[in-house]
Amino acid sequence: MKRIFRINSLALWMVVIPMAIAILYYALFAVNRYVSSAQAVVRQAGNDAEAMVPGLAMMIAGVNPASREETLYLREYILSTDMMQVLDDKLQWRKHFEQQRRDPLFWIFDTTSQEDELDFYRRLVQAYYDETTGLLAVEVQALTPKFAQEVLQTILDESDRFVNELSHSLAHEQLRFAESELALARHKYEEKKRAMVDFQANSEYLNAQSSAEARATIIATLEGDLTREKAKLKALMSSLGNNTPQVRQQRVRIDAMSRQLEVEKKSLLSSDKGDKLNVIAAAYRDREIDVGLAEETYKAAMAAAENARIEATKKIRSLVRVVSPNMPQEAIYPERIYNLFTILIGLLLLYGVVRFVIATIEDHRD
Numbered sequence: 628m629k630r631i632f633r634i635n636s637l638a639l640w641m642v643v644i645p646m647a648i649a650i651l652y653y654a655l656f657a658v659n660r661y662v663s664s665a666q667a668v669v670r671q672a673g674n675d676a677e678a679m680v681p682g683l684a685m686m687i688a689g690v691n692p693a694s695r696e697e698t699l700y701l702r703e704y705i706l707s708t709d710m711m712q713v714l715d716d717k718l719q720w721r722k723h724f725e726q727q728r729r730d731p732l733f734w735i736f737d738t739t740s741q742e743d744e745l746d747f748y749r750r751l752v753q754a755y756y757d758e759t760t761g762l763l764a765v766e767v768q769a770l771t772p773k774f775a776q777e778v779l780q781t782i783l784d785e786s787d788r789f790v791n792e793l794s795h796s797l798a799h800e801q802l803r804f805a806e807s808e809l810a811l812a813r814h815k816y817e818e819k820k821r822a823m824v825d826f827q828a829n830s831e832y833l834n835a836q837s838s839a840e841a842r843a844t845i846i847a848t849l850e851g852d853l854t855r856e857k858a859k860l861k862a863l864m865s866s867l868g869n870n871t872p873q874v875r876q877q878r879v880r881i882d883a884m885s886r887q888l889e890v891e892k893k894s895l896l897s898s899d900k901g902d903k904l905n906v907i908a909a910a911y912r913d914r915e916i917d918v919g920l921a922e923e924t925y926k927a928a929m930a931a932a933e934n935a936r937i938e939a940t941k942k943i944r945s946l947v948r949v950v951s952p953n954m955p956q957e958a959i960y961p962e963r964i965y966n967l968f969t970i971l972i973g974l975l976l977l978y979g980v981v982r983f984v985i986a987t988i989e990d991h992r993d
Contacts, residue, residue: 659958
């Protein structure tokens with residue numbers, strides 16, 4: 628008899644009383660909560676052909692890694708204190724739950740700390756990222772259908788602003804980097820040009836490379852003329868004597884041409900440390916290459932800075948609303964029957980475990 632009483636008492640405290648409290652709560656205290664939902668994705672602005680892809684095709688194809696990363700950033704922002712503060716400032720979100728005093732589980736106090744309020748906020752605002760489609764699903768619970776829709780609409784509007792500011796901040800960082808690289812490239816280009824001008828002034832050649840090529844052409848011409856004059860001298864000597872005026876005159880001409888050729892060669896060619904035209908031309912060529920490279924780098928930096936400036940002024944990424952916030956027609960939460968049934972099953976399982984433990988202990992005692 629005593630054992631039956633203990634069993635009944637155990638069932639009363641572990642099953643009947645908790646179940647009665649749960650029924651009392653769901654029947655009298657639990658407030659209806661309406662859910663508004665939406666789906667969105669952060670999409671990167673692309674070319675015109677990409678922009679014409681319909682939403683369903685975009686969902687099937689997914690989003691690029693950059694958009695995925697920013698969608699995850701957006702999810703964290705939606706569940707942050709910053710978003711909660713925006714909702715409180717624009718819609719008095721906190722007051723909406725302070726005014727109801729019926730449901731103790733969904734009642735926020737005036738003295739609630741920011742950390743506890745954030746935990747409470749995350750119970751009512753949830754965001755899920757789908758790895759397959761790249762979509763961000765957002766659900767908002769509220770005590771009225773209209774307020775649930777307003778809260779979700781405000782979240783999406785603020786999210787659009789956040790995505791735009793985030794993309795622009797990244798673009799402005801790239802612009803600042805591109806402009807710094809442009810300034811550095813311009814400085815190097817100016818340095819190389821000044822070095823070229825100084826070299827031209829010191830060497831007294833505007834274009835040592837062209838001057839060397841012109842001098843080489845003169846030498847080649849002189850060598851050809853000298854060869855022809857020597858051939859002509861041999862022809863004269865075959866028919867005239869060595870002391871005839873024609874032969875002596877031809878020899879004088881050949882000697883003059885030989886001396887001139889020697890002078891031209893000495894002015895063109897010298898050792899590595901000489902100051903002749905070939906060394907000057909080689910040094911000029913080095914400076915010409917430096918100026919050319921600096922100019923190409925400057926042009927590339929200018930193009931990069933212009934592209935970064937264009938990117939910073941346009942909307943690089945935007946929040947595409949695949950499913951707009953809906954106006955709920957009926958309360959989804961609390962699921963009274965489901966929750967009560969779940970509680971009953973849980974209490975019965977707990978009661979069964981406790982009964983089994985007690986029975987095992989009593990058998991050992993016997």
